[in-house]
Amino acid sequence: MKVFKFGGASVKDAESVKNVVRVLKHEGFEDTLIVISAMGKMTNAIEKIVDAYYYKTNNLAAQIEFVRNFHIEIIDNLFENKKNVILFDLEQLFGQLSGFLATNKSTDYNFIYDQVVGFGELLSTKIISIYLNEIGINNSWIDVRDYIKTDINYRNATVNWEETTININALNTNNLFLTQGFLGSNSKNKTTTLGREGSDYTAAIFAYCLNAESVTIWKDVAGVLNADPRYFEDAKLLEQISYSEAIEMAFFGASVIHPKTIKPLENKNIPLYVRSFYNLDLKGTTVGKNLNLLPEIPCYILKKEQILVSISALDFSFMVEHNLSDIFKTLHDNKLKVNLIQNSALSFSVCIEDKFNNFETFLSKIKLKYNISFVNNVLLYTIRHATQNAIDLVEEKGVVLLKQTTKGTVQLVMQ
Ligand SMILES: Nc1ncnc2c1ncn2[C@@H]1O[C@H](COP(=O)(O)OP(=O)(O)O)[C@@H](O)[C@H]1O
Numbered sequence: 001m002k003v004f005k006f007g008g009a010s011v012k013d014a015e016s017v018k019n020v021v022r023v024l025k026h027e028g029f030e031d032t033l034i035v036i037s038a039m040g041k042m043t044n045a046i047e048k049i050v051d052a053y054y055y056k057t058n059n060l061a062a063q064i065e066f067v068r069n070f071h072i073e074i075i076d077n078l079f080e081n082k083k084n085v086i087l088f089d090l091e092q093l094f095g096q097l098s099g100f101l102a103t104n105k106s107t108d109y110n111f112i113y114d115q116v117v118g119f120g121e122l123l124s125t126k127i128i129s130i131y132l133n134e135i136g137i138n139n140s141w142i143d144v145r146d147y148i149k150t151d152i153n154y155r156n157a158t159v160n161w162e163e164t165t166i167n168i169n170a171l172n173t174n175n176l177f178l179t180q181g182f183l184g185s186n187s188k189n190k191t192t193t194l195g196r197e198g199s200d201y202t203a204a205i206f207a208y209c210l211n212a213e214s215v216t217i218w219k220d221v222a223g224v225l226n227a228d229p230r231y232f233e234d235a236k237l238l239e240q241i242s243y244s245e246a247i248e249m250a251f252f253g254a255s256v257i258h259p260k261t262i263k264p265l266e267n268k269n270i271p272l273y274v275r276s277f278y279n280l281d282l283k284g285t286t287v288g289k290n291l292n293l294l295p296e297i298p299c300y301i302l303k304k305e306q307i308l309v310s311i312s313a314l315d316f317s318f319m320v321e322h323n324l325s326d327i328f329k330t331l332h333d334n335k336l337k338v339n340l341i342q343n344s345a346l347s348f349s350v351c352i353e354d355k356f357n358n359f360e361t362f363l364s365k366i367k368l369k370y371n372i373s374f375v376n377n378v379l380l381y382t383i384r385h386a387t388q389n390a391i392d393l394v395e396e397k398g399v400v401l402l403k404q405t406t407k408g409t410v411q412l413v414m415q
């Protein structure tokens, strides 16, 4: 069995969905499981529904209408027959969404987020499944929440591998299956999500449990490049990289692969192909065990919206183990992700990411015991396989606030 993953960019409009059909016909789709994300930037749009509801702004109805109209336009451009079937399913899903918003009693933002945001994937997979059936590509739509079981950590749920493996093994694998990325459910059967952009990880979870022969992630780029082409001119295709290289790149922020994707694949030695959904003649990137980086060139990774924090003791004493463990606990408690650490006798600097808007709480706690200063909205560049030329190229981009070198990897915090 093989696993394909189509992300938002590959299903952003009716033409793109037709292109998915071209990919399937070109590659073959027997004994395949397809994971699909929300269409285009719909997850961002649905996040606005969550915020409008949670913060009681007056644009909730408009935000819902925007998402509904986006999907209706795709349906209009995609379907010739069966339009009523899919419109019925769409209205059912919007009915479930309105029902949840009308009856919800919880004040937990993360819980509400997960119950609402998953409608993007439910809508996209319903539309595409019915469309594929209509044009003769018979497939079974499955609800991923019946298969991937997680804990209750809403917005960043951890997979319960034991239950998930049992559920997925029950699939009859001789079919073409189509399911949602990014979602799971917990023991209370409430929807959970695996973290933004988590559909790559969903593909890897299915591949692991099914002992798949491969996973292919279809992208709007030729494969994994040595830099994000949006920020680096002349980014080059990496033809092959090892699992470890892919993990390092994803960890440091190469948004082309979700960081959690590699481990399940590495554990079962399942190759990952990252390929262009535009140009099917290209081989793309192969990620596998012990593959040498090819070509061996510096790789640049940019993480935006970082906060550079510097912490020192109030009484000029050393920053040693007990202070550090106290600071790390506070970081962890506030779900702040640490991307770089630098320590001196008197101060401790970290570059962090505040995905869950907890920095103010962290600040108020740390201020009670330490001096703290910070610079908001800085950039973190990581250069793997760094050369002096590569470092110069990045340093030209702004003011360096902090620089750290470890074994061929250079990190620069810049403003
Ligand atoms: N190292 C990289 N190689 C290739 N693409 C990258 C890299 N880093 C960032 N990207 C960006 O990732 C985008 C594809 O990922 P994404 O937009 O998340 O796709 P999807 O949502 O369709 O899965 C590319 O268009 C590119 O701008």
Ligand SMILES: N[C@@H](CC(=O)OP(=O)(O)O)C(=O)O
Binding pocket: 006, 007, 008, 009, 037, 038, 043, 044, 120, 181, 182, 195, 196, 197, 198, 199, 200
């Ligand atoms: N739709 C979700 C999950 C995902 O993985 O999307 P994409 O494949 O488009 O990055 C998100 O945007 O976070």
